[in-house]
Amino acid sequence: MPNVDRSSRPARVLFAGALAVASLSVPATVRAQSAALTMAYDSARCPSCAEWNAPQAPLRLFANTYYVGTHGLTALLITSPEGHILIDGGLPNSAPLILKNIAALGFNARDIKIILNSHAHYDHAGGIAALQEVSGARVIASAASAPVIARGLPDHDDPQHGIAFPMPPVRNVDVLAAGEVVRLGPLSFTLHATGGHTPGGSTWTWRACEGARCLDFVYADSQSPISEDGFRFSDNTRYPTALADFERGHALLERISCDILITPHPAASSLWERARAAPEGFVDRDACKRYAAAARRALRARLERERIHDR
Ligand SMILES: [Zn+2]
Numbered sequence: 001m002p003n004v005d006r007s008s009r010p011a012r013v014l015f016a017g018a019l020a021v022a023s024l025s026v027p028a029t030v031r032a033q034s035a036a037l038t039m040a041y042d043s044a045r046c047p048s049c050a051e052w053n054a055p056q057a058p059l060r061l062f063a064n065t066y067y068v069g070t071h072g073l074t075a076l077l078i079t080s081p082e083g084h085i086l087i088d089g090g091l092p093n094s095a096p097l098i099l100k101n102i103a104a105l106g107f108n109a110r111d112i113k114i115i116l117n118s119h120a121h122y123d124h125a126g127g128i129a130a131l132q133e134v135s136g137a138r139v140i141a142s143a144a145s146a147p148v149i150a151r152g153l154p155d156h157d158d159p160q161h162g163i164a165f166p167m168p169p170v171r172n173v174d175v176l177a178a179g180e181v182v183r184l185g186p187l188s189f190t191l192h193a194t195g196g197h198t199p200g201g202s203t204w205t206w207r208a209c210e211g212a213r214c215l216d217f218v219y220a221d222s223q224s225p226i227s228e229d230g231f232r233f234s235d236n237t238r239y240p241t242a243l244a245d246f247e248r249g250h251a252l253l254e255r256i257s258c259d260i261l262i263t264p265h266p267a268a269s270s271l272w273e274r275a276r277a278a279p280e281g282f283v284d285r286d287a288c289k290r291y292a293a294a295a296r297r298a299l300r301a302r303l304e305r306e307r308i309h310d311r
Contacts, residue, residue, distance in 0.1 A: 041091055041122075041165065048072070052123060052265075053094055058101035059275065061282050062215055062260060063208035067271075068101040070094050073123055074264050074271075076219060077102055078206065082185025083113035086137065087204060087219055088264060089127030092168055098127060099134060112137045113184055116191075118221045118264045119198040120148035120155060122165040129168035139173045140182055142191060144200030146173040157199045157239045159227035178202075192256075194249030196233075196242050196299075197222045203249065205256065215259035218288050222264050223249060223295035225302040233299070234306045246299055250292045258288035 041049040052072030059067045061076075069075035073090040075098045084107060089095060102109050112135035117125050120141065128149065132139055141149055148155045152169035155161060176182060178193035188206060195201040201221040207214050223246065225233050233242050260282050263269040269291060274281040 041093065046165065049091060049123070053091055053097070055097055056101070058105050059278070060105075061262070062217075062279060063210040065206075065208045065217060065260075066105055067262075067266075068098050068105070069266070070097050071272075072265060072267065074219075074262060074266050075101075075127075076262065077105070077107065077112075078187060078189075078208070079107060079111075080185045080187050082187075084111050085114045085116065085182070085184055085187055085189065086112045086131060086135075087116045088118055088124045089115065089129075089131045091123055092126040092130065095127035095130035095134075098131065109135050111135075114182060115139045116182065116189060116204055117141045117145060117149060117202065118204070118219065119201040120145040120158075121160070121198065122167040124264050125149050125170075126165075126167040129170045132170055139170050140176050141173055142193065142200040142202045143175045143177065144195070145198070145202065146175045146200070148198075148200065149173050155199060159225075159231045159233065159239060159242065160198075161238075162228035192249075192252055193245070194221045194223070194252060196246030196249055197224055197226070199239055199241075199245070201245070201249070203252065215283065216257040217260050217262065218253070218256060218258045219262050219264075220253055220269075220288060220291055221249070222268070223291070223298070225299050232306050234303050243299075246295070250296050250299075253288045253292035253295075256288055259283050259285055261287035261291060263291070 043050060052070060054071040056069060056071040061067055064079045066077045068077045070090055073094055074088055075090055076087040078085045090098060099109050115128055115131060115137045128139055149170045150173045152167045154164035158164060176191050178191055180191055182189045190205045192203040194203040203221045204219045206217050208217055261269050266272060269287060
């Protein structure tokens with residue numbers, strides 16, 4: 001889709017007060033930038049944010065792949081001797097928790113060379129600016145997500161445009177086309193276009209090996225058909241390919257090699273239930289198919305509601 005510059009659009013004033021990003025690990029420039037946005041993910045505006053941002057001890061999923069996110073928002077660290085890759089940054093005020101988790105595992109955030117993103121919403125990309133500031137990492141996203149992350153303002157085409165919060169803008173966001181691969185030393189990550197939830201929604205896949213055993217990770221993007229009031233997935237001019245994008249994502253998740261499924265909201269793929277049987281509990285070769293089936297059901301239900309209520 002075209003990356004139309006809409007920077008002249010006025011930002012919706014959604015916040016009052018300053019965002020608390022209180023950590024010595026987060027540079028003053030980032031704190032000031034966050035405060036300048038007068039963003040406060042407070043309980044009135046974001047009832048789920050506090051729960052999403054609850055602290056979570058980091059855990060090793062398999063081989064070089066670690067969960068370093070908060071309890072409700074995934075961030076993944078994939079390590080190598082030639083530098084690390086981080087996927088997603090949670091909320092702006094998740095960054096200190098993510099940095100603490102990385103340090104607790106014995107890794108140095110300055111070794112993060114690349115930061116990737118699932119989709120350009122404040123709860124998955126909001127912390128990227130702070131994490132980039134600390135690490136100096138390149139940020140890489142899909143063609144539709146990159147300008148949203150760079151501006152820090154919700155995408156006009158996003159079904160949640162009117163209800164998504166702004167986030168600290170990120171410098172130098174590079175674009176990766178769907179199907180292309182990001183490499184860092186021995187690491188390689190493939191971007192798959194799985195939009196619908198947002199126009200630029202991305203699923204990332206990589207292989208992790210421990211000795212002779214290799215497993216295929218799938219970080220499958222959110223598939224929920226959520227929108228602001230008045231938006232219809234079945235019929236709209238703002239994001240007319242939404243249904244086709246959902247279909248492409250569901251079909252991909254049904255056929256892809258998937259040993260370990262992780263999702264931006266860990267609860268969406270029962271991560272904490274699986275963690276009780278870790279490490280083998282993380283491995284479930286049918287998880288992506290079930291995730292796709294649940295997404296198809298949710299979309300069918302949404303379209304049925306749109307048909308009945310004509311909204
Ligand atoms: Zn989202």
